[in-house]
Amino acid sequence: MKTPPDENQIVRFLDGEMDAAEKSAFEASLAADPELRAEIESLSQLGATLRKSMPNGREVPHADFFNSQIQVRIAQEEMDRARESNAPAAGAGWLDWLRAPWFAAAATAVVALLAVTLWQGRSLSPSESSLVLSSYAPNPDVQARAFHSDEAQATVLMLDGLAAVPADRKIVGHSVHHSETDQQVATTTLFSDDGHVLLVLAKDGRNQPRLLEHTP
């Protein structure tokens, strides 16, 4: 006497996981057992109903925001990791920045301007002559000199030894034409004069601003 199919055989038949020999034997059992046949028909019908009624995907609400949030979190984690690995060298990075030619030039100009401002304040007194008391340039290759003409009532500052500034260097940054806020996904987008997106900003769970997109 043949044993009735067990539960594993029933599911494997339903799911098409049987090989040809097993399938053939199971179909013979089906032919001989109306109760089993009814059960298989009912379960097959259940499977068809499930597949028909349940799509194998469900569109994520705010799908673009879903992707961008993942990218933001990945970028944050990468930055945190980079910051941790560079932590001992942070001081050196700061010094490198101080040594940059543009910084030396800017610092020299600021110091010279300060000196001129001080001198101009003093020159309000007619009894005092024009004099730049001192100048300081962080870059030792840069020499600051001043020349004053009483006749022209002008002071000329001369900075020798500055590195040339490339003509294509962007100094002023981007010009923001306007911004738009999307309340639904809580983002603010900044646009340039020609309508291109410069920045997309959002807020994280702690209400801190987060950069989502940046056009360099």
Next chain:
Amino acid sequence: MNPDMPSPTAPADGEVPDLDLVKRCQAGDTRAFDALVTKYRSRVYNMTYHLIQNETEAWDLAQEAFIKAWRAIGGFKLDSGFYTWLYRITHNVCYDWLRKKRIESDGEFDDSRTEHRVAAGAEAVPQMAPRPDQAMRNAELKARIDAAIAQLSPDHRQAILLKEVEGLRYHEIAEVMQCSLGTVMSRLFYARKKLQEILKDTYENAT
């Protein structure tokens, strides 16, 4: 796999194969990962939604699954299916959440898991609108199926979803759920018996 069910990873014409994208991810290419997110987000979200039964939590957990996948992708072996690996991560994320929820609620009934909330802007309109009477019958049938699936245990629920909705093979379900083939078959059998018991009148009258 059922013959009418396409392989979850079969690339469409012009689509970059998963393994190529994975290799680029392993080299640090976040754009490639974005492509994988786009490809699998609806499936991953579908899984988290059915397991958690709450849209907001499901959205967060689907995100969490992708973040964990990104962190672990360096160790992904290229000889296995990416989607199976991703589903496994999703499974773990959901089960961790369910475990935590169970501890927090200390066994109390949590009605947020059976409440079907629909977020603003959620996709709720089918692509091809059927006749109103048919649409009503479909919606009613779907609601009954959702309610029946919600009555299954998480293990039975996930087994039946991975089989009937995702179309995974037994060995893939075993890999995702980290159990034996015998356990997969047993879970499928009892999940079907339970659904049959709840839904028999519904689906037999529907056809």
